[in-house]
Amino acid sequence: MRTKVESNSYLTEEQQQVYQLREALERNGGNPVGFLSLLAAVLRDDAWRNIPSGVxxxxxxxxxxxxxAAKPPFGLDSTVKHVRVLLQLRHPHEGVAHVREEMDVMRAKVNELLGPDPDEDPIARDARDFGAYARSGGWVFGLKVARSVQPGQGRSGDHSTLVPQRSVEGSTQANKVSAKRFAVMSGTTSSRVMRFYRAWERAATAGVVPGFEGLVPGQDIDLPEAELWGEYFTKYEQSTDRRESIAEQAEIAGTSYTEAMKVAKNPAAMRTAILGDPSTAEAARKALVDRMEDDQDLQLAMARAVTAVPELKRAVAAETKRTDQLEFVRRVATEGKLKTPGGQVIDAPTNLKTEAERHLAAIEHLEDSDPAESVAEAYDAVQQLIAGAIEGDPAVRAAEQRARIRKVLTNTAKSIASVSEVPLAEIADEELIREIAELRESVEALASLITPQKGGHLRVIDTEAV
Known part of the structure; x- marks a missing residue:
């Protein structure tokens, strides 16, 4: 039971403003003259910030x-959505310059405080829909159908036929449409719409979700967990999806849907054709590659199948090596850049780039379907030229040596760091102690070969003289 405050003499000045604003919102439905002017005053004076937020x-x-949203006498006891609707009303005196300016300032302030309207901001709307689907999966689409569709309406062919629906409160607030009309509006088929409708019906019968009579267009409810959707969107509905998917692909490829369905219904015959006919096997291979682009489950299944067969694993490794070698030659030829064994990225000399271009052109014009040998030859030729270029330039050679040494030292340091947490004093035996001592002697001998000079340069020390 709600108690109405008859006397407001105890309220502060700010609370008086809020009291009058709520009265304008509640008693006269937000009459533009009262509500908009009072809201402008509350925002202008920042009155809402000077009121306790609760008892x-x-x-x-x-x-x-x-x-x-706060209950009176602290807040307006309303919703953001309702206030946004009222802001769209025009003040009767908005034709007067100072009133229009006041209204513009007020609406801008409200939008600043509340942020973008999710129903108008496309990013916010997409984020909201994405989050809903991430949480509830197919239930999101099931709800959209359940609250908007009433099957069997508009059979006379008039797609605009609407079915009045009673809201939970008992007043007519919205209309539902036929499955056919909903399908036209969504750019899909009525059979697809009805599959979601029947799935929702099963869930409603099980008491998992509300029935159709309790839902109106636009209504949101708490949805079940995404994993439960599969229990009501049955295998029959999924098989219908399968047929529609085959029909869609048949239309894209310009092939016969009937023939495609015959193949789909006889996996044994399809397997036999693949095993017995190279052209059929090639068509199947291309289809699988195309499907794997969007089917992560198939990607995983194919990867597992390949790794389970040693011959296939070796073939994949060889093809990966060939691809990497070809990409290396192509990068030198097209970009004029090369990466040395030490990890340096340098400009390729003109003769090296020219040679890489020649090899690349020869590979791309090969008529045979297995250029692995030609790729290996091109890669080896380019690598030999790189080695010659490094040896022929003292500065590059020195930088390459430094890069190689730095790589070795970095890897060694990482290896030592990886065992630093091991309790060596407790587990070390004589052999391990000897190996660590030898490693220390090697590091100390290496360090003794260099010493810093002024200016940060290094010089090699003659160990025999020392």
Missing amino acids: SDEEPFTDFADFI
């Missing part, structure tokens, strides 16, 4: 949406 909370409001 036992002396802290003022910091969020305008909380102020809108």
Whole structure:
């Protein structure tokens, strides 16, 4: 039971403003003259920030949406959605310059405080829909059908036929449409719409979701977990999806749907044709590759199948090596850049780039379907030229040596760091102690060969003289 406050003499000045604003919102439905003017005053004076946010909370409001939703006498006891609707009303005196300016300032302030309207901001709308699907999966689409569709309506062919629906409160607030009309509006088929409708019907019968009579267009409810959807979107519905998918692909490829369905219904015959006919096997291979682009389950299944067969694993490794070698030659030829064994990226000399271009052109014009040998030859030729270029330039050679040494030292340091947490003092035996001592002697001998000079340069020390 709600108690109405008849006297407001105890309220502060700010609370008086909010009291009048709520009265305008509640008693006269947000009459533009009263509500919009009072809201402008509340925002202009920042009155809503100077009111306790609750009976036992002396802290003022910091969020305008909380102020809108708060119970009286602290807030407006309304919703953000309702206030946004009222903001679209035009003040009767908005034709007067100073009133229009006041309204513009007020609406801009509200939009700043509340942020973009999810129903108008495309990013917010996409994020909301994405989050809903991530949480509930197919239930999201089931709800859209369940709250909007009433099968069997508009059979006379008039797609605009609407079916009045009673809201939970008992007043007519919205209309539902036929499955055919909904399908036209969504760019799909009525059979697809009805599959979601029947899935929702099964769930409603099981008591998992509300029945159709309790839903109206636009209504949101808490949805079940995504994993439960598969229990009601049955194998029959999934098989219908399968037929529609085959029909869609047949239309794209310009082939016969009937013939495609015959193949799909006889996997044994399809397997026999693949095993016995190279052209059929090639067609199947291309189809699988195309499907794997969007089917992660198939990607995983194919990867497992390949790794389970040693011959296939070796073939994949060889093809990966060939691809990497070809990409190396192509990068030198097209970009004029090369990566040395030490990890340096340098400009390729003109003769090296020219040679790489020649090899690349020869490979691309090969008529045979297995250029592995030619790729290996091109890669080896380019690598020999790289080695010659490094040896022929003292500066590059020195940099390459430094890069190689740095790589070795970095890897060694990482290896040592990886055992630093091991309790060596507790587990070390004589052999391990000897190996560590030899490693230390090697590092110390290496360090003794160099010493810093002024200016940061290094010089090699003659160990025999020392």
